[in-house]
Amino acid sequence: MDSIKHAVELARAAEAATTPGTLPNAARQDFRSEMQDSKLREVRLNPDHLEKSRLVGHKSKDDGRYYDMLRTEVLQEMDKKSWQFLSITSPTAACGKSLTACNLALSIARLPERSVLLVDLDLRKPMVANYLGLQDGPGILDVLEGRATLSAATLRASIGPSSIFVLPGSTPSSNSSEWMASQSMGTLLHAIKREFRSCIVIFDLPPILLGDDVISILPRMEATLLVAGVGNTSLADMRESQKHLQRTSVVRVVVNKVTEAPPAYYGYY
Ligand SMILES: Nc1ncnc2c1ncn2[C@@H]1O[C@H](COP(=O)(O)OP(=O)(O)O)[C@@H](O)[C@H]1O
Numbered sequence: 305m306d307s308i309k310h311a312v313e314l315a316r317a318a319e320a321a322t323t324p325g326t327l328p329n330a331a332r333q334d335f336r337s338e339m340q341d342s343k344l345r346e347v348r349l350n351p352d353h354l355e356k357s358r359l360v361g362h363k364s365k366d367d368g369r370y371y372d373m374l375r376t377e378v379l380q381e382m383d384k385k386s387w388q389f390l391s392i393t394s395p396t397a398a399c400g401k402s403l404t405a406c407n408l409a410l411s412i413a414r415l416p417e418r419s420v421l422l423v424d425l426d427l428r429k430p431m432v433a434n435y436l437g438l439q440d441g442p443g444i445l446d447v448l449e450g451r452a453t454l455s456a457a458t459l460r461a462s463i464g465p466s467s468i469f470v471l472p473g474s475t476p477s478s479n480s481s482e483w484m485a486s487q488s489m490g491t492l493l494h495a496i497k498r499e500f501r502s503c504i505v506i507f508d509l510p511p512i513l514l515g516d517d518v519i520s521i522l523p524r525m526e527a528t529l530l531v532a533g534v535g536n537t538s539l540a541d542m543r544e545s546q547k548h549l550q551r552t553s554v555v556r557v558v559v560n561k562v563t564e565a566p567p568a569y570y571g572y573y
């Protein structure tokens with residue numbers, strides 16, 4: 305993926321061949337001209353910061369290979385159904401959703417014919433910018449509240465030869481639940497689908513059992529990856545979450561924070 309221009313061109317070409325969505329023409333026109341006329345902010349990610357944040361998905365070595373395996377399994381499932389939107393959630397907090405979302409995005413970005421947009425949709429506790437080491441700037445709430453355009457808030461973050469598009473979070477919001485169910489969110493998701501049509505879009509969501517945020521947004525997602533944290537998630541939490549996940553397709557369940565090392569194989573772990 306050389307530039308956002310390329311992504312936008314691909315998105316437009318694909319859109320031209322399909323029926324327009326349900327957005328009012330005015331809204332559609334606004335987002336289109338935004339992306340056309342502007343250049344996204346570009347940042348280079350710092351490998352030391354990524355390391356400190358436990359981000360390894362940009363490397364095929366070491367623990368990065370676990371995310372490569374996850375990437376391949378998830379993409380196979382999504383490609384079968386031509387899905388683009390992947391949400392990442394967990395029953396309760398601190399299971400490793402944000403870390404999984406960032407690592408998966410970085411791993412997908414290493415595939416030559418793939419591009420990825422990572423959206424921080426945990427409006428209560430946005431962590432993506434922090435983990436990636438991004439400086440303060442406009443985020444998703446600014447877009448939802450009309451203070452920033454989608455293109456002003458989205459940036460292209462590079463590490464080595466690969467890059468990901470990121471729509472970071474803003475300051476934490478106490479109205480997360482209302483935003484999730486809002487018309488503005490629907491409009492934004494339509495715009496993302498159209499403008500980033502050539503990308504897999506990963507949404508880092510809040511926990512399922514914390515409120516109704518995830519229940520509100522899940523019907524707008526296509527696939528879901530559930531992260532359970534050893535020490536964070538009980539069987540009862542899993543059962544309770546399962547009830548809410550019936551309205552989406554769970555492509556994988558990741559059991560995170562497992563401390564036991566896998567058995568040695570071919571001389572390495
Ligand atoms: N596999 C892991 N091994 C060790 N620590 C982890 C792992 N996954 C997540 N963590 C740590 O757990 C904490 C919560 O992770 P995070 O991804 O922010 O969770 P969530 O988004 O589900 O709230 C962070 O401090 C993170 O570094």
Ligand SMILES: [Mg+2]
Nearest residue numbers: 401402426431
């Ligand atoms: Mg998180």
